[in-house]
Amino acid sequence: MRSAAAGPHCEQGLYALALTGRGDDAVGRPEKPIPDPVNPLGILAVSLRNGRRDAGFSYAVLSERTRSISPGTLQRAASGAVLPRLEVAQAFARACGMDVAEVTRLWHAAYQGSLGGRAAGRARKPEPRPDLVNDLSGLCAALEELRQANGAPSFRMMERRARDAGKDLSRSTAFRISRGTAPASTDGLEAFLVACQVPPRERTVWFDAWLRAQRQVVRARQDADGREDLKQIEAVVSDTSRGQVSQEAAVRMLRKAGFDAMERYRRFDAPWTVECLQCAATLRIRLSDVVLARASCPDCPMLTEHVREAWAELLTNPSGLLSRQLVRALRAVTVLPARLQRDHLGVPVFVADRATLRILQSSAWHAALEEVLRRHIRRPFYLDVLLVHDYDTMAAPRNGQRLRRLAKAAGLVDSPLESSPRVQGQGRVNSSASNEAVSGREAATASGSARTAATAPVSWKPTSNSGA
Template sequence: MGRPENPIPDPTSPLGRLAVALRNGRRDASLSYVELSDRTRFISPGTLQRAASGTHLPRWEVAQAFARVCGMDAEEVARLWQAAYRSTPGRRSGSSSKPPEPRPDRIEDLKDFGPALEELRQANGAPSFRMMQSRARATGRELSRSTAYRISTGQQPPASAECVEAFLVACEVPPRERTAWLDAWRQAQWRAARQEAGRREEMRQLESVVAGNIRGQVSQETAVWMLRKAGFEALERFRRFDAPWSVECLECAATLRLRLSDIVLVRATCPECPTLTARVREAWAELVTNRSGLLSRQHVRALRAAAVLQPRLHRGHLDVPVFVADRPTLNTLQSADWHPALEEALRRHVRRPFYLDVLLVPDDTTSSRQSGLRHRRLAKAAGLIDGPLESVPPRRDVEHTNGAVQADGAAQRVATAVQNNTVRPAPDIRIPWKPTSNSGA
């Protein structure tokens, strides 16, 4: 036989009445606290004993598990727990004063309604969502547990006045206080309707300016053209100016939904493109360290002398342009022997399937005079030379003649020819960049 329990400090208080009910329920079930803990499966004997001590307010889950295992009336235990919850001073903040009651007159829009109703639920005993559903059904109203949860967490505002009233009934709000909450909801709904009407009117005026026709509506051809100018391609037919549209990014082939109005207002961007360059750069830094050991020393030296430029992922093909500043590096990297090591490093950072295509962009001094200038002009037109990720100065091959160090003869002859105007640089014509790949078929 176990040691007798300590007497309840105040059996007539709300907390004391809850403790008396729990002790009587355990005695009627003829269970010890250890046996009670085994049947609840997640509550320790000490926690159950403190719940029935009359000195601590147990958690809602503990009181419900206590009542369920002992075969007690769950509604009666819930009523006693809520009364004890209301009478417990400083139950939330640890102070001796109760938290301020929520006021519906402070609600300005629908997004404030959920937090205000959650404060109301906490101030009225924090009933569980299951109990709220039961209370609403007992009065002939419908309030599912999922709806009550989404309203309390602010995921969605109440959809109707009936939903608001069911929530208030579930929180046991007196009828005379429900009118203020219903009036606050109608005011917030009216403000939301006015804001939505104003936004639609702004979108209508913007569409009429963009369309430039009598109807004032953007056509399918105009919408697709604007979409491609923004760097996207349509995956479905255009519906409305302000309707979500399934599109594909032309740079990284990511699928997303956006509105044509966001494109016009320059608010539509691809979330995948900014991260692609950073991930390829991380893979390149890992490659030059040769962690896998797949590269020879000659390849490692060549890769450290080169610089990876802005990559492009288009319809599953990952183009990695590599800027080469000298001829020995170009000759070493012309071979595709180092591509498997790069692909292995890329697959650890780029979390999408791709076909690797390495593109060598030589400097103007690494090839012949005309082809070198053309390669550099094409790379600059593609936006690759302006902002490389790594700044690698071009190397100079030197030769020793009679103890004197002279610059490379070919580069010196080119510089002299340009000074004497015997070689005129080609005009800077911006042609689409279509370099050949050295990665094979």
């Protein structure tokens, strides 16, 4: 043991002995000089030698205190020629009463400086980045990098560390994880992290990486199942012997769904540039979504909403040019969903009685409607006002009943509801309003026949109602 008279000068002498290699162990053999005492590996060796000499232990006594490490292994750890395993350096420090955290820091510096005991000329491996992990292979690669950064402990040592912490990690499991088999659960992942001496506060990022990788596996499985399902669906609707949809059949399906093709059809599940027949918006959809009734135009509801807002504003007579009679007639009708095809905006209006029809056949209110539409629809269009009516069941019973059934199928209501007005910003519009008088037996339209206006798609529903 060191005498009580030992002081700072004696410690400096011990450091000098460690550098020159003139210090002796308990059996009188001098230790070899440290090859390079100023590099990180040499600094670690100097620290271990000084700690042993301060404690006054021989390597044999030190081996007894560590209980599991041989004297030769301990002596090589302080030789400065090879990098010891991290657990050896930590056991050396604990047996000598040294600062284990400081020795651990010196070991990591030595590991980075010697690249894990490999030649210094080789490229340095990157630090493990669990925050960049997206799949299971990346997770396994990051875990192996973590193991290497921890000193590449043996799988037996990892098993012992996990067992000491109350975790279950066999040598074979640790080996499979390091070779690319991802942990099956978070418990297995935590056991591996414990074996790599990852502090609890640093394990959360690894758990997040494991969850991301598992979600990616689920998505890949779902995508594979979805592709198989789409193949079966395409085989059902296909018109060729190969079980695929032809160009002509694809265009027919597309037009039936309310779209027009802007490019050639490529594949059942490939994006396809189309144009909405309702509002002329351009979008990309898949034929598989069309077949499964999952394709819809996002602009059509916006157009309907804009027309509804414009009609609600029209009922407030903002310009003051509409007579009371016209305002009452406008409040008594129901506006159907508008249709913007190319640059023609068709606004169908359902009229429930003959008197209202006679009032609205005048085009005096078209300019006011155009003015409010200009503030809500910000794209050029020509305005077509379409009057659809259903009243003449006495003069033409069969035709009147048919129009009534069509009106009900379009979702018309018996008593319109009041709408609240809302005004938006100005927009530039080119409009041309036209309206033709119709006889008492046929429906009135501004740019088409009563047959065309009354046979609106059954999916139409009234978008703006105004009560008297």
